[in-house]
Amino acid sequence: MALKHVHFVGKLLQSAAEIESVIINGWVKKEHRKGRWSFLHVSDGENHDTIQVVLPKDVGHNVGVGSAITISGKWTKSGGKQQAMELLARDCRVWCKDEGKINITSVDQIRKFPHLRTKHEAFASLMRMRSKVTSDSHRFFADRGYVHIDTPLISSNDCEGAGETFIIKASNDDDFFGTEDKYLPVSGQLHLEAMTSAFPKVYTLNPTFRAEKSLSRQHLAEFRMLEAEIGFLDNVEILCDEVEDFVRHVVAESNSLVEDKSRLGIFTEELDTESIGPLADVVSSINRFPRLTYSEACKMLEDRGEKIVDGFSKAQELQLVDLCKSPLFILNFPSEQKPFYMKRSSDEKNALCFDFIAPIVGELAGGSIRETDAEKMRSKMDSPSLSWYYELRKRGTPQTGGFGIGFERLIQTLFGIPSIKDVIPFPRMKKMKFYISQISMVKLKRRYFLVEDLSEDGRIIKNSVAVHAIMEKIKELFGDYGAAAAVSQLSRRPIKAPTGMMIFRSSAECAHFVEKALPFVTKMGDKFVQLRLLRKSSTIRGLYLFAWEEHNRRVYSMAADQEKEDCLQTMAVTTGKRVPKSRNKRIWD
Template identity: 40%
Template sequence: MEYVRQFPHLRCRTNAFSSLLRIRSEATTAIQSFFRDKGYVQIHTPVITSNDCEGAGELFQVEPTGHDSDDSNPHFFSVPAYLTVSGQLHLEVMAGAFSAVYTFGPTFRAEKSQSRRHLAEFYMVEAEIAFTESLDDLMKVMENLFKAATEHLLSFCAEDVELLHKYIAPEQRDQVDLMLKRKFNVISYTEAIDILKSSSQNFTFSTEWGCDLQTEHEKFLVKHCGNVPLFVINYPYELKPFYARDNQDQPNHTAAAVDLLVPGVGELCGGSLREERLNLLSQRLAQAGLQDSYAWYLQLREFGSVPHGGFGMGFERYLQCILGLNNIKDVIPFARFSHSCLL
C-alpha cells in the first residue's frame, strides 16, 4: 500500500485499492441512505467560506491567480475567503428552517502534518438536529449511523471487505463484529482523566484535568473500556469552541460536548449541543473578540431559535476503522497532505 501511494494514476488498478474504492463508493451510498430514511434534508454547504468554524487558524485562503487588486479591496471577495474546515455553521443556519439536516463533502485543513492520521483535503459527514437538549440524542444518531453503514458494507461489499481483511488486516473482521454487537460505552471527560492518571502507562502528553486528549490517550481509553467504540462527554469548557453549550456546572466548568473514539483510530466523531442562550453566547463571542464577525450567528438566536446540536464524522477515519488500514492516505483516491499534491 505504501509503495503504490507514489503512483496515484496507477494504484486504482491494484486489487486492494480497487476494492477500497468500491467500498468507499458503497459507504457513501449507505450514509446518504441512512439520513434520507431518517428524514434529514441534505444541504450543499459552501466550499468557499468567510468563517473559521474550528477557530484553529489552519485555513487555506482563496485568491485568484493574476487578480488585479486595488488598495480599497485587495481581495477577490469583499472579505477574506477560505476553503471550508467544516459545514457546521451553515448547517446551523438551516436547522432554523428544518428539524434535521446534513452535509457530506470535502473539507480542508492547512495542517503541516505528514502523519498517518491527517490529510489536507478529506471528507466529512456532518449533521445538525433541532429540538434536542440531550447529548444522548446525538450519541444515538452517531452509533446508529456507524452500525447501519457498516452492516450495509458487509452486505453489499462482502468480497471487497473480505479481501482487505484477509491480506491487510486479518484480525479486523472480529473487531468489526464486536463493534456491531456491543453497545458503545460512555464515560465523562473527568472519568477519562481519572483512568489515564491511575494507569501505569507512561504517556508523552499530560493527563491532568483540563488537557486536550491526544491520540495516545484516546487509543488507551478505548482499549481500557473493552476495545469497542467509546463516547467521552462533557469536556472542559475552555477546550471547546464558542458554539458549545455551557453546562454551567461547578467546580469543573464543562461544555456539553462529545467525542466518539474507536479502536485503532482514536477520534472518529466530534459534536456538541449548541449554545442557544443569547446572553451566554454574546459573552463568549465578546471574550474571543468575535462579536462583529459573528453578528449573523447571534441573529440566529435573536430572531427565534430552539435547542439544537450536531456532530461531524471523518469519512476516511471511518473507513480506516472498518477496514483496519493504518494510514489515512490509503483510503482516499488522491491524497493531499503537506508537501504532496500528486496529480
C-alpha cells in the same frame, strides 16, 4: 451503442441461458492465445468477477492485459471445463491499450501512483467499499427525515478559530471577494445551523480543508466531513444515540462486502493485532457503546500511570478503547478545551459535548449542544465575519445540537486501514507531488551511495535488513511521507568488498532523505553499525571504480607499512591502477 444495452458481467454470469446479442465494456485481466483464438478474462469493475471472452483472430488479437475494450457477441455454453458459459466475440473495439505493467508489491508503492492505483485490485476494492458506505450514509439520513444541504466551499470564517485554514485569492484580483480574507472551510457546521431555522434535521457530506502540517498516517489537508445538525434539541445523550445508530447502520450494511474485504490484506498487514479489531468485526458483539465522562476517562488512564495534559493523545484514546473492549463516548470535556459555539454547563466548567473514540483512529466523531446566547459567544469569539451567525439567535432558530464524523476515518475504522492516505482516491498533504508518471519512472535519475561500516563486527548484513534499517530511520526523521517517497526506489546493490562497503540506490528526488538518514543509522538487525558516506554518484559504475581504487590504496598502504616488498610487486602486476575491463560492472564477485 446505448448504455442501457450494455450488460453487467456479474449479472451475465448468473445467466445459464444463451443470449444471442451481448455487449460488455471492461478491462482485460488475463490473456492467452491458442492457435487462431485468443482467450480474454474481462472485468467491468463493478466487482471482481470476470468472464471469458473467446476472440477469433480475424476479430482481434494481441489485445493486451489492462486494455480497455468493448466486446459484442453471443453468450453461449463454454467448451472448456473451467466455466459453464463464455462470450463468443463477433466484434472487439480496443479503446486504449495499457503500455506499462504495474508490478506493485507493497502499499507504499500503491501510494506513489494515485492516478494509477485503481488498477490494483486491493485499492479498487477499497474504493467500491467507500462508495457503498457513502450511499448507505445518505440512505440513513434520508430515512430519518434529514434534508441534505450543500454547504459552501468558500467561507468568511474558520469555524473553530484554530487558524489551520487555507486562504483563497483570485489569481489576477486580490480583492475579488473584498478586503477580508476568505477561506476554504474547515467545517460546514455554522451553515448547517442556519438551515435549522427552516428544517429540523439537516446534514452534509462535503469536502473540508485544514492546513495540517503533519505528514503522519493520521492527517490530510483535504478530506470529507459527514456533519449533521438537529433542531429542538438540548440533550447530548440524544446526539450520542444518533451517532451510535449511524455506526451500527453502516456496519450492518457493510456485511455484504465479504469479497472486497478479503482483498484488503496489503493495507491491513500493518494493523496492530493486539488491539481491538475494526468496527465491522466487533460492533455486533457489543450491546451498547460505553459512555464515560471526561473525569472518568482521565481516572481510568491515570490509574494506569498515564499523564493527561490538555486532553487525550491518540495513544491514550486507543488505550481507552482497549480497556473498554469497545468503541466509546467521552462526554463533558472541560470548557477551556472546546470552541466558542458549544453550550456550557450551568457552572461553566464543562462543555455539553462528546467525542466518539473508535479502534485504529482514535477520535472518529465529535458533537455538542450549541450555545444559544450570542453575547456569551461574542465574549469568546468577537469577529465581524460571524455577525450573521450570531443573528440566528434572534431569528427563530431553535436550540440545536450536532456532530461531525471524519468520513475517511470512518472507512479506516470500519475496515481496519491504518493509514488515512489509503482510503481516499487522491490524498492531499503538505509538500506532496500530485502525480508521478509510472511510465516515466524508468527515466528518473538515480543516486548511488557508497557507504562504509566502520564497526569491528565483521558479520555480513542482509540486503533486506540494511534497507529496512535505513527506511525506519527515514520514517523516524521525515514521517510516513518521507518513507513512502523513498521506499519503492531504495535498494542495496551487490558489492562484495572485504572492507565493509555497501552501495545503496535511490531516486534523485528522494536522495536527500537517504543522505540525511545514513549518519543516524546505528543498528541493522542485531548488528551495531557506524556508517560513513564515502561518496555519492549519479552512476553506479563511478562508485565501483572509486571503491576498487580505494580498496587498492588501502591494501598498498597496509603492505607498505609492513614493508612487504614482494606483496607490493605482486599487487602492481595483478591489479594495476584501474579496474580490469572484465570487472567494470561488478567487482569482487
